Amino acid sequence: MRFIHWLVGGCVSAAMIFVAIPLQAEGARQCPIAEPNAQSYTWDFHHEANTIFQDLQSDIWQIEDQAGYLQRSTDLNLTWKTSSGDWNRMRDAVNDMSDHLCRLEGIRRVLAPWQQKVVDRIASDVPLMVNNTEDAIVYANSNPSTLWNPTYQSYVNYLERTAETLNQTLGSALHENLKSS
DSSP states (O other): OHHHHHHHHHHHHHHHHHHHHHHHHHHHTOOOOOOOOGGGGTOOHHHHHHHHHHHHHHHHHHHHHHHHHHHHGGGGTOOHHHHHHHHHHHHHHHHHHHHHHHHHHHHGGGSOHHHHHHHHHHHHHHHHHHHHHHHHHHHHHHOTTOTTSHHHHHHHHHHHHHHHHHHHHHHHHHHHHHHHO
16 A cells, blocks of 8 residues: 555656646746836837847857858867867857847737748747757767767757758848838
8 A cells, every 4th residue: 555655656746847847948938028118119129120130140140150160070070178169159149049039029919920920930940949059068068079979960960950941031031021121
């Protein structure tokens, strides 16, 4: 009888942990939304979004460049010591992208339909890029001498491909907006 109580208690505890982990991760992604004020009613949110899109594109170019460099450097027996600076720059860029995404999500409802589509597209990729970057850094810290490994390379390849896709998305959207203005 004691064993059953212990087993049930352990299962319930484990279930609570698995439920709590996604909630914590979800909670960490909360974006602060300010209350409307007098300035909110005259603010040019469309222009702000376009400026943020340009800032995002700059971050994306940096990620694409750094990931491309890391991808090309695998034949040179790259070590974690020499690539950690590249990963730190990419982490800073994806964290910056995440901050920009928070602002875009906060103003999404007042944006033009084309801007909302861009925000939705970014919102699906940026969190994955953040997670991928953190996973790559954890992997490299744990395996500093095996950066030629396919697991490590998949992190680098994913970031480069996703950055390239996001760059095209933002570039096309901003180009179309300029043509229609």
